Amino acid sequence: MFHVKPETLADLPGDLGPRLDSFAEILTRWNSRINLVSPRDLPHLWDRHIADSMQLASLIPPGGVRLADLGSGGGFPGLIIAIATDADVTLIESDQRKAAFLREAARAAGARVTVLARRIEEVDIPPVQVVTARALAALPQLLDWSSRLLAPDGFCLFLKGRNVDDELTSAAADWHMAVSRLPSRTNADGTILKLGEITRARHSERATGS
Incomplete structure (x- = not known):
């Protein structure tokens, strides 16, 4: 059942376990x-979704950094990060019903979040230090969305699957960035991408009129 936690979440500090249970x-x-997650995924909610998202919590700097989560959907990874850290998290989700869920789940779990029920390209917020996303879009599109939200010293954390090499190759045509790769602890085919120093290639700037 979904209440069974994987080993990686067996000994959570303080009240984090009960708050994640509430979520x-x-x-x-x-x-x-x-449809927040596939019904067939519910028995695997903890390992396939919660533990997967929790991997990013340890990569978030302390001190209440501003973080934007793109396409938050069922709360992965942004709401899980908000529950587990002191980050000031903005959840961006255009689906009004899912946005309502995120607000209710954040209240139940005692998480500090702002939920914006808007399309990502329409969001206007102060620059953030971290942008996160999971199972949302290919890397070139994620970089296009993220670049306008990030502070100059900010970075992105993206949970990616087996096509990560192809996505990095595709993104390199239009973007320069510093790439760090971490293996996923919950998915043998998964990779955590940490991307910083993100700038659009000059030829791409001319093509887009930037």
Whole structure:
């Protein structure tokens, strides 16, 4: 059942375990009304979604940094990061029903978040230090969205699958960036990408009129 936690989440500090339990319970209730995760994924909610998202929490600098999560959907990874860290998290989700879920789940889990029910390209917020996303879009599109939200010294954390090499090759045609890769602890085919010093290639700037 979804209450069974993987080993990586067996000994959570303080009240983090109960707060994540609250999140899991409310997601399960809402999932019968709106598609937050696949019904066949519910028995694997902790390892396939929560633990996967929790990997990013240890990579978030302390001190209440500003973070924007793109396409937050069922709360992965942005709401999980908000529950586990002191980051000031903005969840961007254009689907009004999913945005309502995110607000309710954040209240239940005691997470400090701002939920923006808008399309990513329409969002206007102060620059953030970190941008996150999971299972949302290919890397070139993620970089296009993220570049306008990031502070100059900011970085992106993206959870990627087996096509990560192809996505990096595609993105390199239009973007310069410093790339760090970390293996996923929850998915043998997964990779955590940490991308900094992101700038658009000059030929791409001319093509887009930037």
